[in-house]
Amino acid sequence: MQRAIATLQALPMAAVFAVFFLVPIALVVVVSFFDYQTYDILIPDFVLFNYTDVFSSQTTYRTYLSTLKFCLITWAITLVLGFTIAHFLAFTVKTLPVQLICFLICTIPFWTSNVIRMVSWIPFLGRNGLINQTLMSMGVIDEPIDWLLYSDFAVILGYVHLYTLFMIVPIFNSMVRIDKSLIEAASDQGATRWQILRNVTIPLAKPGIAIGSIFVLAIVMGDFITVTVLGGGQIPSIGKSIQTELSYLQFPPAAANAVVLLGITILMIIALIRIVDIRKEL
């Protein structure tokens, strides 16, 4: 009886999960084995060439390498930034109202759409943009700096701008749960600030760090808008090649690419969860 009620209670969530997650994923997997023609976009079949195309192409490896590079750099920067800001919010800011106000300030960029947030960088970073004009009028440089826009730099800047908050929130959440007396105890025992950070704060904030990392990694792995807008189409990303295939009606290879991307992202997340048992720590 008890069990039946529990099952019933879990049913709505399970149904939502099945309809909006499991079924679409299953469809994507099925379609990835289909054949296709220009005007006959889905030909039910069981072919492997969508996958052999993915794995036999040099571009795939280069693209994954590039996407992974962006993942790592973005992850490192957002982690340091996010951790520092969360630490400041949780420990330096003493009162709850001030914490809330600071927190709200962090969310201000999210009041506009993320495309607008990205596009607004363009007049700032462009060849004749604000930075270059300022530097040139100050006489610091003679020629405009080209790598500010449509470059790796611009894309990483965009990612950091867009996704640091996803790091701040879970880490902050973990930090405010840390019992302050633990830190006081460590300090009473003569621990330096660095020792407290390493032996008390970081271990206890690990679930937050892990969740923030999952957010950032998963988003950057699948991103195609930022690389297009700030990379000027010059920077490869897996999300972008999937989007390109979709817009050319090449659904099966896009599905195959998506399955591979999903697999790799899941592997990364499994690895993270191996390091930090999120469920235990929550």
Place this chain on the structure above:
Amino acid sequence: MSHVKFDLKGGLDRRAFLKTTALTGATAAVGLTAPAVLAQEPVTLRLAGTGVNAYNEIAEKAKADTGITIEYTTLVSDDVVRRAVTQPTSFDLLDTEYWMLKKIIPTGNILGMDTSRITNYDKIVPIFTKGELPDGTKVADQGTAPFEVSYLTEEGGEAFASEPTGFMTAIPTVYNADTLGIRPDLINRPIESWAELLNSEFAGKASILNIPSIGIMDAAMVAEATGEVEYGDKGNMTREEIDKTIDLMIAAKRDGQFRAFWKDFNESVNLMASGEVVIQSMWSPAVTAVRKQGIPCIYQPLKEGYRAWAAGLTVPTHVSGRTRDAAYEFVNWYLDGWVGAFLNRQGYYTAVLETAQANMSANEWDFWMEGGTADAPIVSPTGDELEPAGATRDGGSFWDRMGAVACWNAVMDEDRYMVRRWNEFIAA
């Protein structure tokens, strides 16, 4: 409402409607004009297309003249094909580019147009009906030349006929000869060849458009001009030719030749106006849009010739009865001159020249079509001054430009392979 578009974009945007609210604009504007007296209930036609000619003014005038309400659905090129293939019942009229027909017609979703119901059929420029210029010389047939896909074997047929059959796949509406746009003030020397797009002098300052069926043809014009690749038929490349072309472009991309790629009309305007790019693939009204910001920009004629495109109107299979009659009425009205003059004034060309000429002033006709010098300022359909007196059009007259077409936007036999390689170029 229509002014919003021009003020915002500062130009006669061919694609501006993709960004602006064409549909609401059209309906709002239409509401202001008094509808003609009608014998029947008014008909609404849902017109899907790329928005090259989805002007509010046309919908407004159509409503006033015929009582037909036009609702635009504007999509980027790839989405037009996707819509026509997967959701043909979502529109009553399709504004399709001719290369798209190669992808759409085999689905059987398109009924085609009965030429006996088209009043001005005989006056359509022979580019579409015979594959010739009026003086009888053949139009370039590299790529998907309109004549190759102009006729259906039968109404609703799924194959193209090589001779006129009485059923056109689409009634041509608008077409043009495209070339590279340049910033003369930042280049300071004559540009004469497509090969200049890959000239290292412009490293980091070049751009190419990222719509495969169009971009590959620009790439081919460039590759052929540099002498790196020789083609049997640029518009129907072999795998080897595709590989060579794409490899050349990938190498250039890795060397940092390109500043950015663009997919949307407005992106090309912004890249050029901001000086990020000094030489790039461009569309005629985009050049006008840059110039209207007071920035010098030339639609540079090149010695290898132009890459041309054309679009036409057609009805999908599901349309019948009153709606279909209205579709024919609208298409007939389209060829009747007012729209032709309107499109000519945008720098496009229209399918029936005689009726358009009757709706243009001698000065306008001379400037836009004859390549003559403007005696008086040239004004856009919305009243903005485009060119001062004394100006001439880049590339000259209609026949100079259309006669110098080297190839057409294309769908090739190796389309699937080409798109995959193009994707590698974009992703590389």
